[in-house]
C-alpha cells in the first residue's frame with residue numbers, strides 16, 4: 001500500500017486530496033494543528049476509528065514551524081509521497097503577519113525537504129510543494145507572447161505571502177538539483193469549491209449572495225472589483241497534484257484554466273444563479289451594485305421561496321432597485337495582483353490533465369452548496385438559535 005503524508009489536510013485542498021488518495025487505496029497521514037476548538041470539519045466525513053486495524057487515515061498533531069515534530073512524523077510514516085499544502089494562505093492577511101508567513105510558508109517547506117534528506121529518504125519519498133500563481137505577481141510585461149503566465153514566465157511576488165512562497169518554490173527546486181530529490185512545484189492558479197475558506201473572495205460572494213437571496217443579509221462589501229483571476233475547481237486541481245507526483249521526471253507545472261474573469265463578473269454570475277440580475281453604478285470606491293431584475297421562476301427554484309407571498313421580514317427579501325453591494329476600501333491590498341491568467345498547456349499535453357469544471361460549473365456548485373447551508377441557518381434562526389451574522 002502506498003503511503004502519503006499531507007500537511008494542511010484540514011484545509012480546502014487537503015480535504016479533497018485525502019478523499020482522492022483514500023479512493024486510490026493509499027494509507028493517508030495528515031498533520032493537523034492543535035487548536036482550542038475542533039478544526040477538522042472538512043475531513044470529519046473521512047474519520048476512521050484509530051482502533052480499527054484497517055484504518056487508512058491517521059492524523060498527527062504538528063506544525064510547519066516545528067522541525068523536530070515534522071522529522072518525527074516523517075520518520076514514523078515513511079511516506080512514499082508528501083504533499084506540502086500547509087500554509088497561511090490568505091494574501092491580504094499576510095500583510096498583517098509577514099514574519100509568521102515567512103516562517104510557515106517559506107521555512108516550513110525547507111523543514112520538510114531537510115527532514116526527508118536527513119532521514120535518508122531522498123530515494124523513496126516524492127514531494128509536492130504547493131506553489132502558486134501569486135509568484136507571477138500579475139505584471140503585464142512578464143506574460144508570454146500569447147498573453148499568459150507559464151512555467152517560463154519571470155517571477156515577481158507582490159505580497160509577504162508571495163515572497164514566502166517564492167522561497168518555498170526555489171528551495172524545492174534547489175533540493176531537487178542539489179540532492180537529486182523528486183521534488184516538484186505545482187504553480188496552481190486560484191481554485192475554489194464549496195469548501196473554500198469563507199474569507200476568500202469567491203466564497204465570501206457565494207455565501208453572501210445566498211444570504212441576500214434568503215433574506216438573511218442586506219448587502220455585501222467587497223474590495224477591488226476590477227481584479228481578474230483564473231478560477232478553477234479544487235477537485236480538478238488536487239487530481240493534478242497527484243498526477244504531478246506520478247510523472248516520470250520531477251518538474252514544475254502550471255495548473256490553470258486559461259480563462260480570466262473579474263471579481264465583478266463573478267458577483268454577477270453568483271447572483272444570476274439565484275435569478276437576480278445586477279447593475280453596477282459608479283467607479284472605484286463609489287461603485288455600488290443594485291438589483292436590476294429578478295427572474296421569478298429561477299429565484300423560486302433556487303431558493304425555494306415564493307416571491308409573491310412576503311412575510312413581515314419582506315424588506316430583507318430581494319427587491320428591484322435595492323443596493324446589495326458596496327466597495328469598502330479596507331479590503332484593498334497595499335500591493336495588488338491585478339490580473340492572473342495561466343497557460344496549462346504543458347500539464348494538459350504531458351500529463352493528460354482534463355478539468356471537469358469550467359467557471360460556470362464552479363459557480364453553480366458553490367451557489368447550490370451555500371444556498372443549502374444558509375437555508376439551514378434560516379431554519380436555526382426560525383427556531384430561535386443564534387447564527388453567525390457576518391464574515392469578513
Ligand code: NDP
Nearest residue numbers: 008010011012013063064085086087089130132188190191
Ligand atoms: P487553506 O487555507 O484552506 O488550508 C491551509 C492548511 O494549512 C490548513 O489545513 C491549515 O490548518 C494549515 N496550516 C496553516 N498554518 C499551518 C502551520 N503553521 N502548520 C501546519 N499547518 C498549517 O488553503 P488551500 O487548501 O486553499 O491551499 C492549499 C495550499 O495551496 C496552500 O499552501 C496554499 O497557499 C496553496 N495554494 C492555494 C491556492 C488556492 O487557490 N486555493 C492556489 C495556489 C496555491 P488549519 O485548518 O488549522 O488552519
Ligand code: GDR
Nearest residue numbers: 089091132133134189190199200201202222223224227331
Ligand atoms: P488571492 O485570493 O489573493 O488571489 O489568493 P482572494 O480570493 O483572497 O482574492 C482574489 C481577488 O479578489 C479581490 N477582492 C477581494 N478579496 C478578498 N479576499 N475579499 C474581498 O472582499 C475582496 N474584494 C476584492 C482581491 O483583492 C484579489 O485581487 C488565493 C489564495 O488561495 C492564495 O493562497 C493562492 O496562492 C492564490 O489564490 C493563487
